[in-house]
Amino acid sequence: MAIASLKSRFEQLKTFGSIFGFLFDYKNIKSLDEKELRECCLTFYSTYTSDVDINDLYSKLKVLQSTLPNTLLSVTDILEFVKSADCYPNASIAYRIFLTVPVTVASAGRSFSKLKLIKTYLRSSMSEERLNGLVMLSIEKELLENIDVDVIINDFAFQNAHRSRFL
Structure with a gap:
């Protein structure tokens, strides 16, 4: 899931x-x-x-190419320059969109953050016996893959049904 999320994030970044x-x-x-x-x-x-x-964006960016100072400017500096000049409305819109879109594509980061919170909550709320059982299942993953879960469920259901008849 983490690898898929990272791939998705890099594809979004390329786009x-x-x-x-x-x-x-x-x-x-x-x-x-x-x-x-x-x-x-x-x-x-x-x-x-x-x-x-x-057409206005193209013409304003052509003018902006010649009017921008030759000093090192970040994107926010360019936006401030465009806003202060007050004659590049479409360029200003383009820069504002550019600066706000990264916030909207941060879903992968939020999901990792939520996963971390959930895991912390589960660790603090589960008993030590259950945590040890889950660790053992993780360690013995190969053995676990060979177990037929349907057989275990049927055995469990039969034992519980058998117990309730005698009560």
């Missing part, structure tokens, strides 16, 4: 990178030529059609 990769930092934006920038805007637009105007 996220393919949509928002051009917004990661100022070097990415400045290094794109017109054709690459247009393709990046089209990819973004295909995912978020109702939020942005593609």
Whole structure:
């Protein structure tokens, strides 16, 4: 389950990178030529059609390429620059979406966190005898795989049914 969850997380990250990769930092934006920038805007637009105007986003990002300072800027710094300039509305929307989406794809991390809480609760609430039994089952996993569970259930049901007839 953990491996599947990690694979899912990395696939989500690749998808996220393919949509928002051009917004990661100022070097990415400045290094794109017109054709690459247009393709990046089209990819973004295909995912978020109702939020942005593609032609305005493209033209504003072209202007942003030339107006961004050549200093090291993080994504939040670029968003602050865009907001302070107050003339890049679609770029501002794109950056706000970019900065909030990682919060929504953190389900794998939350599930690991919940699993940790549940395991802690189970350890503290189960008796030592049950915990030792579960540890023994884990250690003797090969032996456990060869046991027919249906036979054990039928034996248990027969013993309990037999006991209740004599009471």
